[in-house]
Amino acid sequence: MKLSKLISHLFTHRKIPEIDINSIQFKSTLVRKGDVFIAIKGYNEDGHNYIKDSILNGAVAVIGEKDIKSLSVPYFQVKDSREALGQIAAIYYNHPSSVHNMIGITGTNGKTTTAYMVRHLLQSSQKSCSLISTVTNYINGMELIATATTPDALELQRILSLSSDEFAVMEVSSHGLDQKRVEGIHFDFGIFTNLSHEHLDYHHDLDQYFKIKSELFYRLKPQGEAIVNSSSPWGTKLIEKLRSDGIPVFTFGKSPNDTLQLHSYDGNSIINVSWQGERLDLKLNMPGIYNVQNALAAILVALRIGINFQSIKNSFETFTGVPGRFEVYKHSSGVTFIVDYAHTPDGLENFLKTVRTNHDKKLIHIFGFRGKKDLSKRKFMLQTSVFYSDEVILTIDDLNGVEKENMVSELYELSNRWGKGKTRIIVDRTKAIEYAWENASDEDYIVVTGKGPETYMEHFALPTETDEKTIKFLFAKQASHS
Incomplete structure (x- = not known):
């Protein structure tokens, strides 16, 4: 595709050179000879800092928001690089x-x-x-x-x-x-x-x-x-x-x-x-x-x-549900696990209310918070859990670069302020699930929320990578010892 076809709608008063374009990239490391590089200012990195790298990798044209002069390839300034990327990608892939x-x-x-x-x-x-x-x-x-x-x-x-x-x-x-x-x-x-x-x-x-x-x-x-x-x-x-x-x-x-x-x-x-x-x-x-x-x-x-x-x-009548959304795992002992992605105050309340409405035995809730995410919702989610659950186990979700000690400290602070004596902290997520399983009685419900089908980003004690696989591992472990 010619560069003129790709970007002429953005620059109606500028002559666009008839350059052959192979692809579009906004990550400089992926640029190859004949590509257009679109520089985007992100939240951790600024693509404008990698324009020279993109040219060294073979970019034949560059688009960005900053006023940049004297590049060795044509440069086109736009008001919004993200908006330009979407429009250009739509043209490149033929709408x-x-x-x-x-x-x-x-x-x-x-x-x-x-x-x-x-x-x-x-x-x-x-x-x-x-x-x-x-x-x-x-x-x-x-x-x-x-x-x-x-x-x-x-x-x-x-x-x-x-x-x-x-x-x-x-x-x-x-x-x-x-x-x-x-x-x-x-x-x-x-x-x-x-x-x-x-x-x-x-x-x-x-x-x-x-x-x-x-x-x-x-x-x-x-x-x-x-x-x-x-x-x-x-x-x-x-x-x-x-x-x-x-x-x-x-x-x-x-x-x-x-x-x-x-x-x-x-x-x-x-x-x-x-x-x-x-x-x-x-x-x-x-x-x-x-x-x-x-x-x-x-x-x-x-x-x-x-x-x-x-x-x-x-x-x-033939819809079987969604991975990680109210997924039920029943054990022959009578204990039931439910895994759900609920990770907002409203979503958690809807989920726990539904479980509590349909179950009058003991309800144990295991969940944690994700690093660098909305801090303002944590108090409300713990209060909701304490209201509907008989026992609450706070644990680790993805840290996302937050120091584990800081996250654990916050869990204890939340527990002390809002736990009402119902809260236990087990930092390792897999051990939290194992503890609940080992201490559950017949007809207890153990619900694990926050990750759904997502893969663990942290290293935990048990050799598993999702909440579902942790539950199945514990079921299999007990069966092998029976």
Whole structure:
């Protein structure tokens, strides 16, 4: 591809040299001969400091935000390098979002579960569907390892260009929106699940967080539609905002005014909903009102696509859940483990409330906090755990560069202030799970939250790499000694 085709839309008053371009890079170490290097100022590194390295590696043109003179290759200054990267990547990969039916899902909680549900409903109706999610990516039926909730703009455009699937369902995080990772992508449907306390270390306050989340719905295609949870106060605010701006909105919730109305939920698995005068009972295989809301979002987008009510009902009967989301591991002794990704105050309360509602025996909760993440939520999460649990074991999550001693010190401080005598600290995550297992009685529930299916980033005592594998290791260890 010629450089002029790639960037002429950014520089309408400048003559662009007819240089052949091999690829686009924003990491100087990946630059090879014939590439364009886009310098991005990150949070830890500034790509502008690596421009000379990129040229030494073979870059034939450079794009950046700073006013730089006298480079040995053409340099083009832009206002926002991240925005430019997304736009240029879309051109380089021939605007892949235009050939797919794009479904973007945003919200604090429920993005992954809703994405898996939507994909399942589509595939059950013989519609091919790519998935880009926190847990994993599926393209053309093949699984690809996920590196972020929303991949960087270059990787995202590349993945979509590889897909021959009719639909593409993707989680769209607030970080992904703010960092312009979805620049150059336009959506047929935008789904809003909910909004609550999270990422305030990054967004500063909920109003700013909401504003960023709202941006997804201004990336809809001309005929695009918004699917919004009216049960969320922030959803109600979004509905008003979008409708005032002339964006088509379809809602789900308990109100007679909702496009898809929830009439009843039996607290276990059966919901009754109505759509265009037709009422239907559906069975869900994931408990909790929060999963009901995720299902409603998936159902409504499927209905808007044209899948009929009965097909949706049949599809949900074969939905087996999401890795690391309310995954249950029962042992013959009567002890039950549940692993869940819940890592926000709202998500944790919904999860623990669901477990407590369906279980009146002892509940043991194991969780920790991630280094360099939102500190303001920790008190509320511990208070929630103490309220619903009989015993709380605080442990280590990913340190992310924070000194272990500092994290452990904070755990003790939190425990002393808010633990109410229910809290125990076991620093090693695998040993925390082992302790709970060795001290559990028949019919106890042990819940482990915060990581879901994620691989451990720290080195722990047991030879395992996820919460699931730790549980299975302990089960196998006991079986071998029986």
